[in-house]
Amino acid sequence: MCFLYIGAFVRHQIDRPVPVQSLIKCRMQDNLEFLQWIKRHWDQYYPGGEYDAVARRKGSGAPPPAAGGARSGTSSATGTRRGTTPTSAAGRARVGGANNLALTQELNAQKEAIAGLEKERDFYFAKLRDIELLLQQAVETDPELEKGDDSLVKHIQAILYSTEEGFEIPDGEVGGEELETF
Structure with missing residues (x-):
């Protein structure tokens, strides 16, 4: 997983080294520190607006799935669902x-x-x-x-x-002796 981060950092020319050894140890403080840095970097460089995946791929559509038995049917269904969720959530947010x-x-x-x-x-x-x-x-x-x-x-x-028919006096009050403050 860390190698995916390294590859993405190299592709996008981000000079910060990925602390692989710290992340592999799974210490909460190290992972949190790295995620906070990623969040700060995202906030600083993300231009905002909607993400249009088709335009980013230049209208070519999604690449065909790789053939092979490495993935089970449940993981591909989960992957498909993840891909469609942000788009519908963005539409709901706009409306x-x-x-x-x-x-x-x-x-x-x-x-x-x-x-x-x-x-x-x-x-x-x-x-x-x-x-x-x-x-x-x-x-x-x-x-x-x-x-x-x-x-x-x-x-x-x-x-x-006198009271009207169907009117019930609230439990906390007796007569008109208690004044409410608002």
Whole structure:
């Protein structure tokens, strides 16, 4: 395997020697150091863009597979799959980029709408809480306000504490005593 690297380095006129003895020892630090150097070299010299294998071969197509029993059927199928995966992934990335941009914009618009609705909800909740506190203070100062069945205080409290059909109070809250902070 190291000789493949050496051959590729010679073909592309890369002057760095391949540390064959270090790589053969399979020490993680040596292998990692070599791979980091390869990555840095790739980042420095790769022009970017898509890789067009047919154009690189000047339209000649892939060379025919070598005849012989050296390879099993599973390894050739794996090799074929590896060759097609990057092309389809590049196509998906290109299409996904436009979709991602549109979805990101839609997500940001939805987040803004949610923030506006939460602000409005908190505003009206604070108003209702103020009304509730005023009623409680009024009842504390004059308990007679709450005695009659037809009293205004009773009707307002009934409206404040009523729930709609199908509404369930969350487990963590009791009445209106706990205020949420956002």
